[in-house]
Amino acid sequence: MTTTQLIQQIQTKKSFLCIGLDVDLEKIPPHLLASEDPIFEFNKAIIDATHDLCVSYKPNTAFYEAYGVKGWMALQRTIDYLNQNYPEQFTIADAKRGDIGNTSGRYAKAFFEDMAFDSVTVAPYMGKDSVEPFLEFEGKHTILLALTSNEGAFDFQTLTCDNQELYKKVIATSKGWKNSQQLMYVVGATKAEYLAEIRQIIPDSFLLVPGVGAQGGSLEEVWHYGKNDSVGLLVNSSRGIIYAASGLDFAEKAREEALKLQQEMAKLLA
Amino acid sequence: MTTTQLIQQIQTKKSFLCIGLDVDLEKIPPHLLASEDPIFEFNKAIIDATHDLCVSYKPNTAFYEAYGVKGWMALQRTIDYLNQNYPEQFTIADAKRGDIGNTSGRYAKAFFEDMAFDSVTVAPYMGKDSVEPFLEFEGKHTILLALTSNEGAFDFQTLTCDNQELYKKVIATSKGWKNSQQLMYVVGATKAEYLAEIRQIIPDSFLLVPGVGAQGGSLEEVWHYGKNDSVGLLVNSSRGIIYAASGLDFAEKAREEALKLQQEMAKLLA
Numbered sequence: 251m252t253t254t255q256l257i258q259q260i261q262t263k264k265s266f267l268c269i270g271l272d273v274d275l276e277k278i279p280p281h282l283l284a285s286e287d288p289i290f291e292f293n294k295a296i297i298d299a300t301h302d303l304c305v306s307y308k309p310n311t312a313f314y315e316a317y318g319v320k321g322w323m324a325l326q327r328t329i330d331y332l333n334q335n336y337p338e339q340f341t342i343a344d345a346k347r348g349d350i351g352n353t354s355g356r357y358a359k360a361f362f363e364d365m366a367f368d369s370v371t372v373a374p375y376m377g378k379d380s381v382e383p384f385l386e387f388e389g390k391h392t393i394l395l396a397l398t399s400n401e402g403a404f405d406f407q408t409l410t411c412d413n414q415e416l417y418k419k420v421i422a423t424s425k426g427w428k429n430s431q432q433l434m435y436v437v438g439a440t441k442a443e444y445l446a447e448i449r450q451i452i453p454d455s456f457l458l459v460p461g462v463g464a465q466g467g468s469l470e471e472v473w474h475y476g477k478n479d480s481v482g483l484l485v486n487s488s489r490g491i492i493y494a495a496s497g498l499d500f501a502e503k504a505r506e507e508a509l510k511l512q513q514e515m516a517k518l519l520a
Numbered sequence: 521m522t523t524t525q526l527i528q529q530i531q532t533k534k535s536f537l538c539i540g541l542d543v544d545l546e547k548i549p550p551h552l553l554a555s556e557d558p559i560f561e562f563n564k565a566i567i568d569a570t571h572d573l574c575v576s577y578k579p580n581t582a583f584y585e586a587y588g589v590k591g592w593m594a595l596q597r598t599i600d601y602l603n604q605n606y607p608e609q610f611t612i613a614d615a616k617r618g619d620i621g622n623t624s625g626r627y628a629k630a631f632f633e634d635m636a637f638d639s640v641t642v643a644p645y646m647g648k649d650s651v652e653p654f655l656e657f658e659g660k661h662t663i664l665l666a667l668t669s670n671e672g673a674f675d676f677q678t679l680t681c682d683n684q685e686l687y688k689k690v691i692a693t694s695k696g697w698k699n700s701q702q703l704m705y706v707v708g709a710t711k712a713e714y715l716a717e718i719r720q721i722i723p724d725s726f727l728l729v730p731g732v733g734a735q736g737g738s739l740e741e742v743w744h745y746g747k748n749d750s751v752g753l754l755v756n757s758s759r760g761i762i763y764a765a766s767g768l769d770f771a772e773k774a775r776e777e778a779l780k781l782q783q784e785m786a787k788l789l790a
């Protein structure tokens with residue numbers, strides 16, 4: 251999917267919502283556990299109930315790997331279901347991968363070719379040759395961790411390195427990498443005020459913003475500091491939506507939570 | 521496996537060799553491709569031919585994920601085979617994971633509980649709460665990326681942050697994390713001279729050293745700058761051993777390459 255198509259989706263749906271599909275079998279409605287593939291059944295129900303309210307789905311691979319081969323199969327079924335039924339959705343494999351060149355290339359193949367995700371999140375610590383193999387895939391996007399939503403972000407990301415905080419250095423340096431126009435960046439909603447300075451370095455790039463909802467970030471602040479002329483934001487909510495209820499009406503309740511965020515977004519977009 | 525047990529293995533086998541199981545179907549002997557699970561068959565043959573010469577095996581997860589569900593199954597079969605037949609081997613899931621706390625906990629569960637690896641490599645960018653969930657697992661080791669073997673290591677890892685290079689800051693900071701005695705560190709052999717300064721910060725920790733062989737690092741230099749009183753080194757070789765030959769004799773040739781390294785190590789240990 252191109253960035254232009256993503257922007258069109260945002261305008262059409264009046265939403266820049268991304269829904270995180272972080273499936274924990276201990277949290278999903280108990281009645282689903284009897285099915286053959288509870289993870290996929292849960293995702294399918296959530297997707298069917300919310301697809302018109304969001305522009306993106308983001309499964310975090312950790313939740314699938316935690317269930318071994320079965321989890322991996324459920325992830326494959328989920329992305330296949332999305333690509334077949336809702337190809338207008340921008341799909342994100344939240345994998346936070348990164349390795350030396352030839353090895354990063356294997357991860358890129360896994361997520362872009364075999365699973366056909368539109369994008370994958372990547373960690374910057376290993377530098378240029380760990381990220382460029384992802385950028386080689388045309389029409390795909392690489393979402394680089396810049397400033398994450400957790401407390402540990404202050405351990406290294408905000409250290410001053412050569413007169414610039416590390417996360418800014420990461421963003422600025424990455425602009426010089428091959429095919430850097432395919433980069434997007436993760437910036438946590440819990441650090442919304444940082445977005446203004448980030449926008450000075452990358453005015454045009456899309457930002458994936460986790461941390462609204464359960465982690466305490468504010469949508470309005472993210473909008474205020476982070477938006478650009480073509481919106482430039484994907485705001486993620488996971489637990490707040492998908493675990494809104496655990497009864498037979500879980501998908502309906504998830505829709506209600508997604509609708510609240512979408513309506514808030516529509517107001518901001520107006 | 522405890523560190524004491526690992527040190528005993530090193531002394532018994534006169535080897536601190538780790539063999540990287542980075543299986544690429546385009547590089548393995550063509551005759552294996554006819555088997556039902558060529559990745560596992562390749563690994564099994566390499567392991568059976570080399571287990572007395574090394575103390576550790578390290579599959580890099582990228583190579584398995586690149587083959588989707590089949591790859592994941594082959595990884596599971598490989599670790600099961602190792603745990604059942606060669607429990608004295610220190611097993612490393614080279615996964616370079618890291619995410620916010622509860623999510624890192626899912627990765628830790630996947631690699632430590634379900635797959636029963638002895639250790640997993642973890643990226644430091646997201647800080648303390650992204651690493652500590654791995655350190656919660658007793659008897660398991662978390663191998664933190666410090667200074668990697670690739671060119672991109674110079675993009676961020678060697679930046680001066682608060683009067684100290686970032687990789688040193690990462691190492692020094694991590695010493696304050698809960699259960700930090702279960703930490704080991706990745707330091708590339710291609711940057712062997714850096715090992716002396718690293719040893720000043722962590723004299724006692726084990727270092728996993730990739731980059732000897734195909735990537736150009738020198739075993740002697742790694743030993744010179746990196747060893748401590750209990751050796752404290754695991755030196756990895758992947759391609760140089762496992763792809764030594766592609767005929768019917770591939771395992772035998774792999775053994776020959778492993779033997780060369782083991783004999784060099786025995787001399788250094790003497």
